Amino acid sequence: MNAIIVSALLGVIMMFSSWYVKGERTQKTIALIGLVVLMVANLSQMNGWYVVNYDTKSMLIFSRFGLYANTLFFGLTFIYIWINGEEISKIGNHAADFYALFFFMLCGVSVLTSFDNLLMLFIGIEILSIPLYILTGSDKKSLFSNEAAIKYFLMGSFSTGILLLGITFIYGATGSFHLRVPQTGIKYEQFMTSAGLILIFAAMNFKVSAAPFHFWTPDVYDGAPTVFTSFMATIAKAAGFIAFITIFQTQYKALGYSWGLILPFVIISTLLVGNVTAVFQRSVKRMLAYSSIAQAGFMLFALYGTSTLANEGILLYMVVYSLASIGVFAVLIKMKENSIEAFHGLGKTHPLLAFLTTVFLCSLAGIPITGGFFAKYYMINSILLAGAGLWLVIVAMVFATISVYYYFKVIQAMYFVEGHPAIMELDKSYTYKLSVIAILLLILGVFPSLLFNYLYF
Amino acid sequence: MANNIALATTLVILGLSILVAVKGAVDYNQPWILILNTRFLLHTDGLAKILILLTGISFPAILFATTQNQPKQKNIFLSLLLFTQSGLMGVFLAGDALLFYFFWELALIPVYFLSSIWGGEKRVAVTFKFFIYTFLGSLLMLVGIILLYIHTSEQNFLISSLMHASLTPVQQATAFVLFFLAFAIKMPLFPFHTWQPDAYEQSPTAVTMVLSAVMVKMGLYGVIRWLLPLFPLAAKTNALFIVSLSIVGVLYASFIAIRQDDIKRLIAYSSIAHIGLMNAALFTQNQIGLQGVLIQLFSHGINVLGLWMVADIIEQQTGIRSMKQMGGLAKAQPTLAILLVGFALANIALPLTNAFVGEFLIFNSLFQFNIWAAAFAGVSVVLSAIYTLNMIQKVAYGELSTPMQAMNTPNKNAQIVLIILLVIVFVTGVFPQPLFNLTADSLQQIIIK
Incomplete structure (x- = not known):
């Protein structure tokens, strides 16, 4: 509850801050302080202290898992703004507006991690999505950005419509908006529930860009300003996953056998589309868009079963994936162009930056001693424990190998090809900020359990 | 530094x-x-x-x-x-x-x-x-x-x-x-x-x-x-399949090695052949075979190291890898030629060399496993003799070719290392008991309940 209230308040404060604070640096500092406040507010709720003790019964439910996920999202946003603040202020006229949008989105995220009612799910998704549409079109003078925004908006609205339709079906079947463990009732009722759940499933797949609902992803990620792509592909997507899992870890039983067909189909097609298409991209930004589809395929593993391992795994996966993606996008922002040729020879001219990029890419590929390895490990472990088909895991591993191919293309371009990288002037501090991410990834790669200690104690 | x-x-x-x-x-x-x-x-x-x-x-x-x-x-x-x-x-x-x-x-x-x-x-x-x-x-x-x-x-x-x-x-x-x-x-x-x-x-x-x-x-x-x-x-249950696969691989690699002109590729294929043989012996799940492989793991490492070093010295100095252009190493650099011959003999697993001990045990286990496996694997020994001796003939003997004339004495370091390795080859070939003692406890643990 604290997080929802405080983030909404901070959003409003940020919006008006551009009246009385002019410097963009100061605005960034305010945003960062705001995030710390938000984190403190959220953590204090974890320890039983409330800003307003309001009865949210049957609307919101605050589990330790959800609250902890909140904390992680705030932390990730902190790192994101800390690194990308200067870049955000280059886009548009009022950086404070964007920060305000981030806080509103975090409000949506906090709703998504704690909803107990399908209406709250709908509200959370809308709060999260509308700022995303705005961010996509924030580069007003670029046609691509405009095109991406309109595409995203139209398709996003359509998928929200499907979500609502699904919710309506469930309401029709059960007479309530609550998420309950389904009972074996009347046949007709069962049918309505399953139809509703499948519609919700499709809409959620759209939100997390899983195939076959992924078609918006490459164009939107490519068209949006790179800084905001970075946010969309990481924190916004991960929040969608938390909601996705919350619904289906309790509801999948209602789908019965068809769940065992639908989910593998979505996972395999997501992995296939993401990985295979990424191989053929010449633009690194587009490659990362497809790779984010591919990574969603791995995160979908957490939908199998309700083991604690799946919950821990999705937290680890989203943190590690977000950190690594924020890192890679932050490097990409400093490139003059998005093509892979821009990276040629980066290893010679900027050894530290190239090394950090290597760490990020290795983590995305799931190479040991980076966090990505244990993220993938947890996913495989949880899916095998849930008793899913071994074949699914093996197919996924083949796709993971394909992913190594396109991630390492960038590493090859940096180290093994002679040339001059098309890179802008870099502050030393920028590289040092990125090395913080790399260090975090390496720490999580050796001691992943550090992340979970707070989940339980 | x-x-x-x-x-x-x-x-x-x-x-x-x-x-x-x-x-x-x-x-x-x-x-x-x-x-x-x-x-x-x-x-x-x-x-x-x-x-x-x-x-x-x-x-x-x-x-x-x-x-x-x-x-x-x-x-x-x-x-x-x-x-x-x-x-x-x-x-x-x-x-x-x-x-x-x-x-x-x-x-x-x-x-x-x-x-x-x-x-x-x-x-x-x-x-x-x-x-x-x-x-x-x-x-x-x-x-x-x-x-x-x-x-x-x-x-x-x-x-x-x-x-x-x-x-x-x-x-x-x-x-x-x-x-x-x-x-x-x-x-x-x-x-x-x-x-x-x-x-x-x-x-x-x-x-x-x-x-x-x-x-x-x-x-x-x-x-x-x-x-x-x-x-x-x-x-x-899969032993027969895997042993057959390994032996097919051994023969395949040996035949390709015979056709190679590039000395590095020859050593590479010969290495595939040797590894395949070891793998075949492992899947016989026979104590003798395992003992042979344990020895051979070490011996093959030493031998192949020696072969690569000699090949590398030649390539560094003359810039060629094609064996057609080599020839007369024995005249140009007798010491190096002797070293090469030493390692080559070990590669064929001649008695007195380290590889003999291991391969003898390996063949023993294959023989106990399946007589056909042993027979086909035995062919590989002949093939290995063919390609290795062929290499010696082309590189060490024959007319002194022009690129080889230009060879200098290899540097001291490389010579010292090669000599040490060759000493290891022969010492462990003649007196392998320390290696047996070293690996004795593994045998009891691993195999074969």
Whole structure:
């Protein structure tokens, strides 16, 4: 509850801050302080202290898992703004507006991690999505950005419509908006529930860009300003996953056998589309868009079963994936162009930056001693424990190998090809900020359990 | 400077390896990732000792012999080499499956960078193929490890718990295939070998030596340490198939080796043949065969190291690898020719050389397993004599060719290393008992309930 209230308040404060604070640096500092406040507010709720003790019964439910996920999202946003603040202020006229949008989105995220009612799910998704549409079109003078925004908006609205339709079906079947463990009732009722759940499933797949609902992803990620792509592909997507899992870890039983067909189909097609298409991209930004589809395929593993391992795994996966993606996008922002040729020879001219990029890419590929390895490990472990088909895991591993191919293309371009990288002037501090991410990834790669200690104690 | 530091480090490691081999078991056992119940468990037994000894000897030898012709950015090159060594040592020491996987990958990544940056003309593509290939194998192995892990009663990765994992027959067969693919790619076994000759040819020499002397042993080590104890039943049922596959591979590689003109590719294919033979002997699941392989792991490492070094000296000085253009080494550089002949004889496994001891036991086990297997494998000995002697004839004897005339005496370091290696070849060939003693305890543990 604290997080929802405080983030909404901070959003409003940020919006008006551009009246009385002019410097963009100061605005960034305010945003960062705001995030710390938000984190403190959220953590204090974890320890039983409330800003307003309001009865949210049957609307919101605050589990330790959800609250902890909140904390992680705030932390990730902190790192994101800390690194990308200067870049955000280059886009548009009022950086404070964007920060305000981030806080509103975090409000949506906090709703998504704690909803107990399908209406709250709908509200959370809308709060999260509308700022995303705005961010996509924030580069007003670029046609691509405009095109991406309109595409995203139209398709996003359509998928929200499907979500609502699904919710309506469930309401029709059960007479309530609550998420309950389904009972074996009347046949007709069962049918309505399953139809509703499948519609919700499709809409959620759209939100997390899983195939076959992924078609918006490459164009939107490519068209949006790179800084905001970075946010969309990481924190916004991960929040969608938390909601996705919350619904289906309790509801999948209602789908019965068809769940065992639908989910593998979505996972395999997501992995296939993401990985295979990424191989053929010449633009690194587009490659990362497809790779984010591919990574969603791995995160979908957490939908199998309700083991604690799946919950821990999705937290680890989203943190590690977000950190690594924020890192890679932050490097990409400093490139003059998005093509892979821009990276040629980066290893010679900027050894530290190239090394950090290597760490990020290795983590995305799931190479040991980076966090990505244990993220993938947890996913495989949880899916095998849930008793899913071994074949699914093996197919996924083949796709993971394909992913190594396109991630390492960038590493090859940096180290093994002679040339001059098309890179802008870099502050030393920028590289040092990125090395913080790399260090975090390496720490999580050796001691992943550090992340979970707070989940339980 | 960088050279000396690296060399000193590897010498210290060599000292430690010898200490471990002589003194006996070392155990380090600490909890690692509590939630997963993994342990940072390092454990030595005979199998580990002999491979640690091989790794310990190989690295200083390689560094010492190649000091003169090391590439630019020497410090990074050397540090990556040392990383490789630590990964290899970890693989051979790990007693916990997840830790094993961890080191398995750790040994691969520095090699990827070493070969891609400092290798030959086609280095990037070739190394990438190698990397992707082995990475696929190791990911499949990871799935296998997890599959075993979730079926253990203790929920940990220790080999003793994995052994008692309660799997259905289908699961055991699948896990067996998953492990086996990883090891077969690494060895490399016949249909999975295509990365190897290219990678050996294109890698910088020091890396090629590491790859062929030590790294391919990871595959065989994996079979002995993990595959056979974990899946005795699946190994037994598939034994005939795998032995046949190995022997087909041995013959295939030998025939190709006969047709090679490039000396490096010849050594590469000959190495595939030898590894295939060892793998065949392992799957006979016979104590004698296992003993032979344990000896041969060490011997093959030493022999192939010597062959690479000689080939490298020739290539460094004359710039040629084609054996047609060589000839008359015995006239130009008699010492080098003698050394080459020594290692070549060991490659054929002539009596008095170290390889004889191992291969004799290997053939013995194959003979007990299946007489046809032994017969076909026996052909490979003839073939190996053909291509090795052919190489000697072309390189060492015959008319003194123009490029060979220009050869100088190889530098002192390389000579010293080669002589030491040749001494090891003959000493362990004549008196292999210390190696037997070293590995004795493994035999009891691993095989064959």
